[in-house]
Amino acid sequence: MTAISLTVNGKVVSGNVEDRTLLVQFLRDHLNLTGTHVGCDTSQCGACVVHVDGRAVKSCTTLVGQVDGASVTTIEGLSHGDELHPMQAAFRDNHGLQCGYCTPGMIMSAVDIVQRHGGKLDEATVRHELEGNICRCTGYHNIVKSVLDAAGRMSTAQAAE
Amino acid sequence: MGVEGIGASVLRKEDRRFTTGKGRYVDDIKLQGMTHAHFVRSPHGHAKVKGIDSSAALKMPGVVAVLTGQQIVDDKVGNLICGWAVHSKDGTPMKMGAWPAMAPEVVRFVGQAVAVVIAETKNQARDAAEAVEVTYEELPAVTNVKASIATGAPQLHPEAPNNIVYDWALGDEAATNDAFSKAANVVKMDLVNNRLAPNAMEPRAAIAQYDEAEEHFTLYTTSQNPHVARLVLSAFYNIAPENKLRVIAPDVGGGFGSKIFIYPEEMVALWASKKVNRPVKWTGDRTEAFLTDAHGRDHVSHAEMAFDKDNKILGLRVKTHANFGAYMSLFSSSVPTYLYATLLSGQYNIPAIYAEVMGVYTNTSPVDAYRGAGRPEASYLVERMMETAARQLKVDPAELRSKNFIRQFPHQTPVIMAYDIGDFQASLDAAMKSIDYAGFPARKAKAKSEGKLRGIGLSCYIEACGIAPSKAVGSLGAGVGLWESAEIRVNPVGTIEVLTGSHSHGQGHETTFCQLVAERLGVPVSQVSILHGDTDKVQFGMGTYGSRSLAVGGSAIVKALEKVEAKAKKIAAHQLEASESDIVIENGEFKVTGTDKSIALPMVALAAYTAHNLPDGMEPGLKESAFYDPSNFTFPAGTYICEIEVDPGTGKTEFVNFVAADDFGRLINPMIVEGQVHGGLTQGIGQALLEGAVYDSNGQLITASFMDYAMPRADDVPSYKLQHTTTLCPGNPLGVKGCGEAGAIGASAAVINAITDAIGNNHLDMPATPDKVWHAIRAGA
Numbered sequence: 042m043t044a045i046s047l048t049v050n051g052k053v054v055s056g057n058v059e060d061r062t063l064l065v066q067f068l069r070d071h072l073n074l075t076g077t078h079v080g081c082d083t084s085q086c087g088a089c090v091v092h093v094d095g096r097a098v099k100s101c102t103t104l105v106g107q108v109d110g111a112s113v114t115t116i117e118g119l120s121h122g123d124e125l126h127p128m129q130a131a132f133r134d135n136h137g138l139q140c141g142y143c144t145p146g147m148i149m150s151a152v153d154i155v156q157r158h159g160g161k162l163d164e165a166t167v168r169h170e171l172e173g174n175i176c177r178c179t180g181y182h183n184i185v186k187s188v189l190d191a192a193g194r195m196s197t198a199q200a201a202e
Numbered sequence: 203m204g205v206e207g208i209g210a211s212v213l214r215k216e217d218r219r220f221t222t223g224k225g226r227y228v229d230d231i232k233l234q235g236m237t238h239a240h241f242v243r244s245p246h247g248h249a250k251v252k253g254i255d256s257s258a259a260l261k262m263p264g265v266v267a268v269l270t271g272q273q274i275v276d277d278k279v280g281n282l283i284c285g286w287a288v289h290s291k292d293g294t295p296m297k298m299g300a301w302p303a304m305a306p307e308v309v310r311f312v313g314q315a316v317a318v319v320i321a322e323t324k325n326q327a328r329d330a331a332e333a334v335e336v337t338y339e340e341l342p343a344v345t346n347v348k349a350s351i352a353t354g355a356p357q358l359h360p361e362a363p364n365n366i367v368y369d370w371a372l373g374d375e376a377a378t379n380d381a382f383s384k385a386a387n388v389v390k391m392d393l394v395n396n397r398l399a400p401n402a403m404e405p406r407a408a409i410a411q412y413d414e415a416e417e418h419f420t421l422y423t424t425s426q427n428p429h430v431a432r433l434v435l436s437a438f439y440n441i442a443p444e445n446k447l448r449v450i451a452p453d454v455g456g457g458f459g460s461k462i463f464i465y466p467e468e469m470v471a472l473w474a475s476k477k478v479n480r481p482v483k484w485t486g487d488r489t490e491a492f493l494t495d496a497h498g499r500d501h502v503s504h505a506e507m508a509f510d511k512d513n514k515i516l517g518l519r520v521k522t523h524a525n526f527g528a529y530m531s532l533f534s535s536s537v538p539t540y541l542y543a544t545l546l547s548g549q550y551n552i553p554a555i556y557a558e559v560m561g562v563y564t565n566t567s568p569v570d571a572y573r574g575a576g577r578p579e580a581s582y583l584v585e586r587m588m589e590t591a592a593r594q595l596k597v598d599p600a601e602l603r604s605k606n607f608i609r610q611f612p613h614q615t616p617v618i619m620a621y622d623i624g625d626f627q628a629s630l631d632a633a634m635k636s637i638d639y640a641g642f643p644a645r646k647a648k649a650k651s652e653g654k655l656r657g658i659g660l661s662c663y664i665e666a667c668g669i670a671p672s673k674a675v676g677s678l679g680a681g682v683g684l685w686e687s688a689e690i691r692v693n694p695v696g697t698i699e700v701l702t703g704s705h706s707h708g709q710g711h712e713t714t715f716c717q718l719v720a721e722r723l724g725v726p727v728s729q730v731s732i733l734h735g736d737t738d739k740v741q742f743g744m745g746t747y748g749s750r751s752l753a754v755g756g757s758a759i760v761k762a763l764e765k766v767e768a769k770a771k772k773i774a775a776h777q778l779e780a781s782e783s784d785i786v787i788e789n790g791e792f793k794v795t796g797t798d799k800s801i802a803l804p805m806v807a808l809a810a811y812t813a814h815n816l817p818d819g820m821e822p823g824l825k826e827s828a829f830y831d832p833s834n835f836t837f838p839a840g841t842y843i844c845e846i847e848v849d850p851g852t853g854k855t856e857f858v859n860f861v862a863a864d865d866f867g868r869l870i871n872p873m874i875v876e877g878q879v880h881g882g883l884t885q886g887i888g889q890a891l892l893e894g895a896v897y898d899s900n901g902q903l904i905t906a907s908f909m910d911y912a913m914p915r916a917d918d919v920p921s922y923k924l925q926h927t928t929t930l931c932p933g934n935p936l937g938v939k940g941c942g943e944a945g946a947i948g949a950s951a952a953v954i955n956a957i958t959d960a961i962g963n964n965h966l967d968m969p970a971t972p973d974k975v976w977h978a979i980r981a982g983a
Contacts, residue, residue, distance in 0.1 A: 060324070069229075069230075071590070075229075076223015077223070077229075078227070078404070079885075080403045080405070080490055081403075081487065081907070081908045082406070082489075083907050083908055085907070086913075092304075098550075100781045117222065117223045117224075125218075125221065129221040132215060133213060133214070133217040133218070133221055136214065136873050136876075136877045138455075139709070139881065140403065140454065140456040140708030141216070141217075141453065142225075142402075142403040143228065143403045143455075144221060154634070162824065164921065165917075171915070172915050172916065174915075175908065175913050176917075177403050177456050177885070178403075180488075180880035180881045180882075181884065181914075181916040181919060182880040182919075182922055185921065198974075
């Protein structure tokens with residue numbers, strides 16, 4: 042067993058966990074943050090993506106011990122109270138989701154993509170960057186639309202700050 | 203149309219919870235005292251189980267029990283069934299091998315469960331499962347259909363000699379032979395429809411809870427049809443009578459057919475929850491999904507099409523070998539027969555058709571319905587034949603199709619189906635215009651000058667949806683009726699609950715069904731809730747598959763709404779002291795036409811429940827239900843055209859353009875409809891270019907993870923151009939046809955037709971990987 046302490050969605054959490062505990066298991070089983078999903082166990086599908094110190098990470102292949110002391114943001118921590126994050130709003134407004142299972146990971150990856158590329162995103166870049174996230178429902182058409190829409194909203198929001 | 207009524211692209215009500223991580227899927231649920239199950243699965247494609255030693259596993263930390271196949275047989279839990287009886291052409295019933303939920307004696311595919319470990323945590327169950335010692339005696343395996351029926355092949359089931367489940371036929375053989383004898387030209391072709399893994403992103407899961415005091419079970423499961431699950435679990439598997447079994451399918455992360463069926467894992471979880479008297483949870487991992495979710499497709503076919511001297515089709519002859527895997531899954535028998543051969547007429551006037559289908563056992567995962575189920579296989583065959591014929595007859599492929607289109611409706615095909623309505627020319631024209639078909643030769647020439655091979659491919663698909671008229675499917679062997687039920691509860695303050703037997707696992711029913719209520723009663727969608735997926739709330743239902751939810755389930759809602767409206771109008775007339783025939787509904791108000799007198803729906807509802815002043819003899823309350831059984835299938839149809847470019851140096855295919863023109867009848871929520879098409883197209887493209895479940899000769903699935911099985915990713919597919927043409931379905935009150943499967947049915951032929959056009963070699967099977975295309979370019983040169 043290992044003692045760990047980290048910040049999740051702005052709150053300090055600690056616990057004693059088996060050494061082999063994955064970050065996704067810690068989030069889902071210990072903290073009941075079930076918005077982060079497991080779709081493949083092999084780091085391919087991206088349903089488990091969360092942010093660790095601001096960077097998109099696949100939590101199904103990260104030991105929670107590796108992020109001891111880090112700051113983790115999950116899908117539950119993305120919105121400001123009732124106000125959706127621009128990426129969440131863009132997914133809703135562009136019908137960028139169907140069954141919703143890949144959606145949390147997709148949104149967390151997409152936020153990271155926009156943050157890394159700023160306003161310089163085009164369709165080809167979004168499609169290439171989304172290679173690590175699999176969706177079986179939408180055919181990606183509306184996900185790509187959502188990310189491009191959100192990129193605009195996020196840069197507008199940034200400019201307003 | 204109101205802003206939220208029929209035809210409005212209302213944003214989805216379900217999306218707030220899904221975008222904020224508040225969805226509730228089975229694996230998200232925790233019950234007090236819950237244990238965890240992990241299955242011990244066969245590593246062999248075919249073997250005898252000689253012994254199971256659980257002694258070491260039982261001593262491991264946290265282990266509650268180790269249960270085996272022999273115990274489940276001893277406890278008289280029923281074998282898994284196939285619920286659609288298909289007969290061979292000689293009249294004999296299909297030959298079904300026994301399928302116990304865990305194998306007591308023989309395993310017939312890799313991944314088949316032989317035992318289960320129940321432990322306090324998931325990791326403890328997994329660790330202990332590795333310590334269960336199973337002794338196997340390996341047997342020779344067979345995975346290929348043709349090899350399986352060859353002399354001397356390993357035999358899977360004593361019930362099915364030569365591994366043949368049935369040898370079935372449809373159509374008039376003599377008339378078809380006669381048509382071929384008069385043919386000016388005959389086009390012949392061999393086709394393989396590749397085996398696919400459905401891969402809903404949420405792996406299957408189940409939680410079973412046994413209440414000893416009430417002798418009652420609750421099952422949370424990833425199901426597309428919880429009532430069908432309850433029916434089968436009670437009637438055939440002896441788990442519990444229906445009134446002692448509640449099945450809940452909460453948010454479900456995609457299905458595509460794979461979550462229709464009742465699987466061994468949920469049966470075992472239920473049985474084990476009583477044995478250990480604690481809740482039991484099982485959540486599959488991705489490799490378990492690859493190994494145990496029912497696969498799709500896997501046909502090997504030979505087809506021949508006869509044409510007269512004017513290029514009119516005279517007849518079609520098809521012989522198909524369908525791979526069923528090691529066991530007959532719940533609806534497997536119907537997929538390569540009544541869902542396949544009945545669509546072989548495509549969009550064309552074909553006077554004579556004869557189709558023979560042999561269903562075959564192999565040492566592979568069971569095969570059943572996957573998005574489209576039989577109809578993609580039919581459409582792929584017909585549309586590759588048409589393209590091939592156009593090339594052989596040296597006519598334009600669009601022109602050959604147009605010449606043979608059915609133009610009079612209703613149209614009785616020679617293979618059961620009676621098409622009610624359509625306008626195939628309209629969708630072909632719309633697609634050709636959208637892709638600038640006329641300008642293609644110039645684009646091809648330009649690409650050639652740049653060293654690229656450009657091709658264009660058409661696919662004019664038709665499908666039978668709105669599954670299904672109960673009497674018709676009953677006459678064809680179905681063990682269930684395929685109607686749908688609905689109940690409308692108007693609450694005393696005017697909010698409304700709609701209970702439906704359909705189940706949403708991505709289709710957006712919580713929005714579309716509300717729009718039906720908004721249209722009828724003028725109530726904002728925010729005041730309407732859709733309840734589904736719980737057998738304790740919804741009385742009965744047949745679930746969601748076969749593009750049936752709106753055409754059948756939506757029609758049931760409309761029928762129930764009609765009853766609500768009729769009663770509400772009676773109450774309003776009574777309250778307003780007017781004649782019932784003068785009451786009209788506008789924006790949620792019941793008005794006396796030609797006057798300013800009105801009463802709002804909430805006041806009508808309140809009057810119904812206070813019952814202080816109702817018409818004489820009227821029962822209190824405002825709640826109505828309906829069952830709707832369709833009179834026919836619906837027939838969505840359309841044209842897909844795909845333009846691609848192949849790099850001759852690498853064999854890689856790039857999309858230039860993909861156009862879809864669909865006729866789904868009336869659209870309730872166009873945004874959701876288009877989303878369904880995008881997803882379907884991508885699964886069709888996945889089949890054409892990327893996907894394939896591949897077994898080695900010993901029965902090992904060598905594509906059992908996302909590292910080995912190529913799922914379509916964002917940069918594998920294009921953005922799509924969609925068009926809608928409309929003929930309203932005459933068979934249901936909404937005029938709708940269904941849109942969920944079209945893309946997966948029509949897309950793959952368009953892609954392969956485009957690639958074979960580009961490379962000038964028609965001998966190409968799916969998936970058209972760069973390696974295969976590169977070799978085909980060289981072979982064709």
